[in-house]
Amino acid sequence: MLPMRSLLPPLLFTLAYAGISLGVTNSYYQLILTLVPVWAVFGLSWNLLSGYTGLISFGHAAFFGIGAYATALGQIYFNISPWLLIPVAAMLGGIAGLLIGFPTFRLQGHYFALAMLAYPLAILYVFEWLGFQEVTLPIKRDAPIAFMQFADPRLYTLLGLAIMLGIIVLTQMIERSRFGMALLAIKQNEAAAEAAGINTLAWKLRAITLSGAIAAAIGGFYAQVLLVVTPASVFGMLVSAQALTVAMFGGVGTVWGPVIGAVILIPLAEILHAEAGARIPGIQGVIFGLAIVCVILLAPEGLFWKLRDLLRKRNGSRPTASETPEATTADITALKPASRQRAATGEVVLEVRNLSRSFGGLKAVQDVSFKLHKNEILGIIGPNGAGKTTLFNLLNGFLKPGQGEVLIDGRNMSGQRPHVICEAGIGRTFQVMRPFLRMSILDNVVVGAYVRARTDAEARKLAVDAVASVGLSSVADRVAGELSTKELRLMELARAIAGQPRILLLDETLAGLGHGEADEVVAVIQQLARDGMTIAIIEHTMQAMVRLVDRFLVLDHGAVITEGLPEVVTRDSRVVEAYLGKKWAAHAAN
Amino acid sequence: MTAKSKTTISRRTLLAGASGTLIASRAWAQQPSEVKVGLLVPISGLYARPGTVMREGAEMAIDHINAQGGIKALGGAKMKLVVLDSGDTTEKAKNAAQRMVAQETDLVAASGAYLSSFTLAVTEVTERASLPVLTLSYSDLITDRGFKYVFQTAATAGSQARQALPQLIKLAETASGKRPKTVAILTDNTGASIASAKAMREGLLAENQLQLIVDETFTPPLADATSLVQRIRSAKPDLLFFLPTVISDAKLLLEKMNEFGLGQGKVPTISFGIAIAEPDMLQTVSPELLQGVLTCVASWGAKGHEALIAELKTRYKEPWMTQNAISTYGDMWVIKDALEKAGKADRVAVGEALRTMDAGPSKYYPLGEIKFDEKGRRVGAGMTIVQWQAGVPVTVFPPELALAKPFWPKS
Secondary structure, three states: OOOHHHHHHHHHHHHHHHHHHHOOOOHHHHHHHHHHHHHHHHHHHHHHHHHHHOOOOOOOHHHHHHHHHHHHHHHHHHOOOHHHHHHHHHHHHHHHHHHHHHHHOOOOHHHHHHHHHHHHHHHHHHHHHOOOOOEEOOOOOOOOOOOOOOOOOHHHHHHHHHHHHHHHHHHHHHHHOHHHHHHHHHHHOHHHHHHOOOOHHHHHHHHHHHHHHHHHHHHHHHHHHHOEEOHHHHHOHHHHHHHHHHHHHHOOOOOHHHHHHHHHHHHHHHHHHHHHHHHOOOHHHHHHHHHHHHHHHHOOOOHHHHHHHHHHHHHHOOHHHHHHHHHHHHHHHOOOOOOOOOOOOOOEEEEEEEEEEEEOOEEEEEEEEEEEEOOOEEEEEOOOOOOHHHHHHHHHOOOOOOEEEEEEOOEEOOOOOHHHHHHOOEEEOOOOOOOOOOOEHHHHHHHHHOOOOOOHHHHHHHHHHHHHHOOOHHHOOOEHHHOOHHHHHHHHHHHHHHOOOOEEEEEOOOOOOOHHHHHHHHHHHHHHHHOOOEEEEEOOOHHHHHHHOOEEEEEEOOEEEEEEOHHHHOOOHHHHHHHHOHHHHHHHHO | OHHHHHHHHHHHHHHHHHHHHHHHHHHHOOOOOEEEEEEEEOOOOOOHHHHHHHHHHHHHHHHHHHHOOOEHHHOOEEEEEEEEEOOOOHHHHHHHHHHHHHHOOOEEEEEEOOOHHHHHHHHHHHHHOOOOEEEOOOOHHHHOOOOOOEEEOOOOHHHHHHHHHHHHHHHHHHHHOOOOOEEEEEEEOOHHHHHHHHHHHHHHHHHOOOEEEEEEEEOOOOOOOHHHHHHHHHHOOOEEEEEOOOHHHHHHHHHHHHHOOOOOOOOOEEEEOOHHHOOOHHHHOOHHHHOOOEEEEOOOOOOOOHHHHHHHHHHHOOOOOOHHHHHHHHHHHHHHHHHHHHOOOOHHHHHHHHHHOOOOEOOOOOOOEOOEOOOOEEOOOOOEEEEEEOOEEEEEEOHHHOOOOOOOOOO
């Protein structure tokens, strides 16, 4: 359940809105008051999919129209009440979401957006072909209430408000749960989300199903308000655009965005239409368009975020923000590097056998075999292009091996999806950092904890522990976008360990760090190893690595050159040659 | 303190004065100096052009009525037009209708709203507000809902095709000496076109012993008409029924027909609806290509309207009088007649007057009478057939309204 604190604003807003609308007797103003929650809910449904996952849908009219037609046709042909038909419409919308989502989620970015655009346009023609160019709802003079045909237009507004309140609360609940976290993680970085143990396809399908259901339900209600359904009025481009407009104007990825957008834009468009349009026909479209362009230019993420950032800036110079970084530094340096019993002979937790992968003619990884022992720190080194990151991508499932096996605890896991491998106990970080910039540090880390946690509370607890173990507790509430590189590296580490993996794959965790900073991170890694973690780390900088690792695996041109203890490997002429060329190899031998 | 009491006093006097004038005007309102009539048509967006023409027709009518002494039953009260923009979507049309009934509370009747889907939505609102609406839209659905305050002045879509077909066959027979046997239908998938095509497919063609040999439905706008025209060329029908809604589609097909050697009457082309006879056609298609093309419309400037056509031409630079202008012109006169009959400026009374009126033969709509049946359809509503002749679409049927004789393209 939601805490009362977050329930209160939507409740107050709804009550205030209801209070105002009860006082409005002019049926025209009342109609506008009814349309605001309709488009707000439609915007919220769009927001649930596109706002949170970042997969822009240009085709939400598909669901809206299905709901509208289901509600209209059900009354005409089967004489069923809309009170029943709107939930049925929601079900149909959900099914449509699933059917549309399954093939379309194979596409990403612009391709997804364009593919979504096609659905309502295609369905529009189907309904025209079926002969439903103009459908009007039959008047029920004998049972108006049973057929949602109110004489008092205020009842439509109240009903619309009730639906809106329900959807706001639902969205808030989702926002705070594993569901919302998964969607936000997908938006900010789908690959990182997969690697953090999130089954991205499953969550996206849930999102589009729910989103489709909400859109269809409100489409059904809209048909009830408009009383006439035509393909263009429910499947048209303008309908899909309306969802985007209210959400993007008000703020994407927040429950308040579509509500703010609808409250401002819907009456504005009507007033312009009634006032300006009466003097110069058509001018309303120009003014409306310009207003939207200006707001998007000034507040690209929408009004809500702009206002929030302004408020933050005003309160931003409080002591908390300026003091915290020092606190962190103090925290980390407290973890003094200490020597650790090298454990190179424990049980084998990860075994790689003859792993190969080529891209066209390039053999990125060829015939690599090695074993990772429990509680060991294995350093994987090699010059640029040696295939180190590709090897990690093969291990955590981003890439499917051409040949060979990856055995985790003796089980062959090669070719599994990343989130499955994450569940099996492998966590990883990335060479190019993949933080969820809009989320706080703690929320970033919570995303990684869900793979182990059964409840939201448990996930939060795991995340708090993980943040503490990398020494970021004091800045846990800050947004990731405000952090330094070092803090981001530590946060990524925390996200990886929040899922309580047994094996950590660290990809150039020290890259981009200054000398002192690198030492701090090294200290954290050493502490993790002391606590029993098994670690494989890729690194360029030999210096830091020599002190950190138990064993080196050296790659060049995708193949293993040698493997062994740090002091042996660093003197190996093949290694020196791989890094510095033949000339230096000769020098080194002397 | 004194200053304050002074202002109160002056305010009170002001108030008294104001209420005095209010009472005076209330007394005056027994015999209103003007009666407001609504016109709810698209004057912005995609359909602004036809909506504007409708406004021109309405303005002309209002001027004529007022010049002839206004509403005599109301002491010569003048009619006043209130124009509302229905925009280009069903939602905007419905919002405008709601605005009309909520804010223009003294309207006695209205006319609108061009597209039948707009009219359907608009009348859902006006019916509940008991505001009578006259409409040119011809979807059968509009008057099939059991509404009491909507009046359809044009023949419905199904009825138009039923009336037109025998006339067209007779025309073909007298002009060319042989009766057409085979037809092709090329229609777009908009509401009005589908309704006409459906009526023909489901019985009308068979009743008239016509065989359908090509039947193609397309979605406007067409990108290329080649494949459609190729089908016509290979099937060689005696008649082509071509039902576009978008002018560019009409242009594309006519040009392609010409290119394939089927144009200028080789295959006589008959359209339904106004698109192919809009003044805008001439901006893109040459008059030679249009020569002889026929179209069946609800209404058109015809015999007896010569002065109106001339006035429309000089006042608004419209080259000819389409159904939108003449029909809306007629609507205002019908509302005037209803006001005379009702004897008071009240929408319910005007509605009752419209339902019961019998004002004799129609002057501005083709054929029939100014009388509505129980559904709200005009009794005996006819239709007109218009033919492009020397760059102008002129009424050629019915004979009593024809401005020119029809000719059958020689093949």
